[in-house]
Amino acid sequence: MKLIPALLLWVGVNSVLFAQEDYYTVTAQKGDGIYSILRKQGLDPVKHYESFVLLNEKDIKDGSLLHVGREYKIPVTDDSYKKKGMILMADNSTEKPIFDKELGQMSHSGSALKNAVYYIILEDSSAAASSFMDDVSKNLAAKLLEQGASVFVMGGEEEAKIALTPQERLGNYVASINKRFLQNQGKYQRLLVIKSNGTIQSGNLDVMVFHHDKSEQGQRMAENLQQVFKKNSIVKREEASSQTFEDKNMLFLAKNALPAVSLITLSKQEKTGDEVISVRSDKRKFANWITDGILKDYADLQIEN
Known part of the structure; x- marks a missing residue:
């Protein structure tokens, strides 16, 4: 039974590690919105809009505005x-x-x-x-x-x-x-x-x-x-x-x-x-x-x- 908490901890740690590999960060510049920051990373903003919002929902204001100078998570994708x-x-x-x-x-x-x-x-x-x-x-x-x-x-x-x-x-x-x-x-x-x-x-x-x-x-x-x-x-x-x-x-x-x-x-x-x-x-x-x-x-x- 003692193995179960250890196993759960291992799964949790590895889930975090894998999650960290699903994105990288960039700093928002003046004039950047969700569409422009995704385009600058070579991503289709229509296709990846939802993923970006889910990764950064706490740092998005009024639904789509970004904070200049703040780091945002960009999803790692093969179609970039x-x-x-x-x-x-x-x-x-x-x-x-x-x-x-x-x-x-x-x-x-x-x-x-x-x-x-x-x-x-x-x-x-x-x-x-x-x-x-x-x-x-x-x-x-x-x-x-x-x-x-x-x-x-x-x-x-x-x-x-x-x-x-x-x-x-x-x-x-x-x-x-x-x-x-x-x-x-x-x-x-x-x-x-x-x-x-x-x-x-x-x-x-x-x-x-x-x-x-x-x-x-x-x-x-x-x-x-x-x-x-x-x-x-x-x-x-x-x-x-x-x-x-x-x-x-x-x-x-x-x-x-x-x-x-x-x-x-x-x-x-x-x-x-x-x-x-x-x-x-x-x-x-x-x-x-x-x-x-x-x-x-x-x-x-x-x-x-």
């Missing part, structure tokens, strides 16, 4: 943008959220991609292109997250500080991607490489889309992306189609990464040929076009299934 949108570094030792301060401006716009996972690799051939590429990747990641997807970004300006050979870098990317692919088995997963060939500042861009010749899924996504770019092309080329890539790095990814791979290349307007699509070098529009192609690819697959 801070967990679903991550930057993975090539040394495989660092990962961090794509967004932090920008979370307050983001909001859930749908759930079309709630079962989708995207891996995005950025490749720059010049440092001047990095700003354009990073902005495109952030705009793209935001669009995908707002539709319910999980997004992992590799490459970009910060990668330049990591001394690795191209082969080592790609090998580490593959290891990170395959690890997360297995963790997300059963979901729709795709790998998109966005490659900049030269300095991008202003004017028009030449865009080409590629896929692996042995990947039906990669070809489907490439063709859907191609259709959207064709629709928004400055010069209409109805015969433009996606190409098969022959680059050794892309072939390495296609043969070793578990998700299907598609490639978008962009450069200054200087090429000719039916496969080249010319578009405006608008960062937001470029990200929107990629998002439209991704949504179309995902929707087509759902219709088939």
